Amino acid sequence: MNSWLEVSLTVDGELAEAVAEVLARFAPGGVAVESGVAYRHDEDEGTPSGAVCVRAYLPMDEKTEETRHKLEEALYYLGMIQPLPAPVFEPIADQNWMEAWKEHYQPIPISKRLIIVPAWLESPDEKRIPIKIDPGMAFGTGTHPTTQLCLELLENLFEANSPLVTRPTSLIDIGCGSGILSIAALKLGANFA
Structure with missing residues (x-):
């Protein structure tokens, strides 16, 4: 298994792009720019403000x-234009990243009766209706x-004491993702979704 040398710098948002450009010259796998703060312009466009961590x-x-x-x-040389902090180098052991992220994904309780459960886990709450997705x-x-x-909203529509005169029997999920709304509708009592 290969291992990697992570290089990271925490810089002001104004410097993030320049630092990322330098790191990109040496990192064949690309560069990650992590900003935990809001952008200066509407709709997350423009230059991030505050501290930004640039990794490669x-x-x-x-x-x-x-x-x-x-x-x-x-x-x-970039630091001669504007001072930079010293880069931090840390050896990182290679992992199967396609599987490692699953360790951090946990079931998500939703509303009173639903719980979203990753396909590789069992539901921790037998009282809730599990929606298993990958x-x-x-x-x-x-x-x-x-x-x-x-x-x-779906749960409220299908509640036994719903104020609706007639509960829906079919729904359409016009999203473009996992089909989670259709799955929930079927599990809550819809005939078709």
């Missing part, structure tokens, strides 16, 4: 030390507030 991963091989030296030199990259994993609100 260098493959650990016979050229790692040479690449690290060249990277530090390029950052030194979250992957699709929209409709249940983590977005709009999905949760739609699921709550």
Whole structure:
């Protein structure tokens, strides 16, 4: 298994793009720019404000030390324009990233009766109706507030004491993700979804 050398710098949002450009020259796998703050313009466009962490991963091989030296030199010259913090280098063991993310994905209780459960786990709450999905990259994993609100609305529509004269028997999920709303509707009592 390969291992990697992570290089990271926490810089002001104004410098993030320039630092990312330098790191991209040396990191074949790309660069990650992590901002935990709001952008300066509406709709997340423009330059992030506040501290931004820029990360890249260098493959650990016979050229790692040479690449690290060249990277530090390029950052030194960029730092002559505007001071930069020293880069932080940390060895990272390679993992099966396609599976590792699953460790952090847990069941999500929704409303009074529903719980979204990843396909590889069992439902921790037998009193709730489980919606088993493979979250992957699709929209409709249940983590977005709009999905949760739609699921709550569906639950209310299918409650036994619903103020509706007639409960719906069929629904259409016009989303473009996992089909989570259709699955919930069927589990709550719809004949067709």
